[in-house]
Amino acid sequence: MSAVNEKKVAALEAVKFIESGMNVGLGTGSTAFFMIEAIGEMVQNGLHIKAVATSNETEKLARKLGIDVITLAQAKRLNVTIDGADEVDQDFQLIKGGGGALLREKIVAHNSDLNIVIADSSKSVKKLGKFKLPIETIPFATQLIIKELEGMKLSPVQRLKDGEHYRTDENNDIIDIDIWDADVKLTTLEQQLKTIPGIVETGLFLTTTNIVIIGEGDQAVVKKR
Numbered sequence: 709m710s711a712v713n714e715k716k717v718a719a720l721e722a723v724k725f726i727e728s729g730m731n732v733g734l735g736t737g738s739t740a741f742f743m744i745e746a747i748g749e750m751v752q753n754g755l756h757i758k759a760v761a762t763s764n765e766t767e768k769l770a771r772k773l774g775i776d777v778i779t780l781a782q783a784k785r786l787n788v789t790i791d792g793a794d795e796v797d798q799d800f801q802l803i804k805g806g807g808g809a810l811l812r813e814k815i816v817a818h819n820s821d822l823n824i825v826i827a828d829s830s831k832s833v834k835k836l837g838k839f840k841l842p843i844e845t846i847p848f849a850t851q852l853i854i855k856e857l858e859g860m861k862l863s864p865v866q867r868l869k870d871g872e873h874y875r876t877d878e879n880n881d882i883i884d885i886d887i888w889d890a891d892v893k894l895t896t897l898e899q900q901l902k903t904i905p906g907i908v909e910t911g912l913f914l915t916t917t918n919i920v921i922i923g924e925g926d927q928a929v930v931k932k933r
């Protein structure tokens with residue numbers, strides 16, 4: 709089965725965790741798309757939820773499908789968030805941010821009681837890092853951060869879009885770095901990166917995920933922490 713269908717299989721399993729009355733965090737990306745589409749259908753059939761979107765793109769889609777979108781401040785706390793990932797390992801650790809929404813995604817995950825990650829089978833890895841780790845930086849500091857990351861041997865590359873610097877929904881830059889050969893623990897790396905002023909957030913999600921749902925062929929494999 710194709711990755712696209714595995715994404716849908718995982719998404720349809722994840723929406724079973726949603727009940728009327730919940731505040732729901734909506735992730736971003738092509739896997740999250742199927743989850744948002746399914747929730748839209750559930751809303752048409754009488755489900756009552758309020759949703760917080762992790763990107764402008766997700767907000768636009770959710771509103772189009774009739775989902776009631778509120779701010780995180782209005783929600784205060786989320787019952788469940790469903791989001792995709794670029795890589796997920798056996799310890800429920802993730803690389804996220806391929807779609808550039810990692811900052812809001814991490815904030816929403818932090819403020820959610822239950823975090824469900826959905827992915828096709830290609831995203832399930834033994835070791836994180838084949839996918840370049842996105843980090844979000846303040847434009848004022850980006851070029852100097854790149855120099856510092858070069859010194860740390862992390863091969864930083866500033867993300868571009870149509871030949872211009874890619875800009876996140878928060879108007880920040882993204883630098884993609886290579887952590888495959890980094891010889892420190894991921895928690896240490898995360899701490900090191902976060903101490904550099906101007907790095908707003910990294911795409912390492914090490915502790916927030918409670919449930920991983922992988923589409924494997926036409927089966928959804930559910931793993932609980």
Ligand SMILES: O=C(CO)[C@H](O)[C@H](O)COP(=O)(O)O
Binds near residue numbers: 794
């Ligand atoms: O972190 C993300 C966006 O910032 C996405 O969840 C991640 O990039 C996976 O996207 P897709 O489902 O399209 O493969």
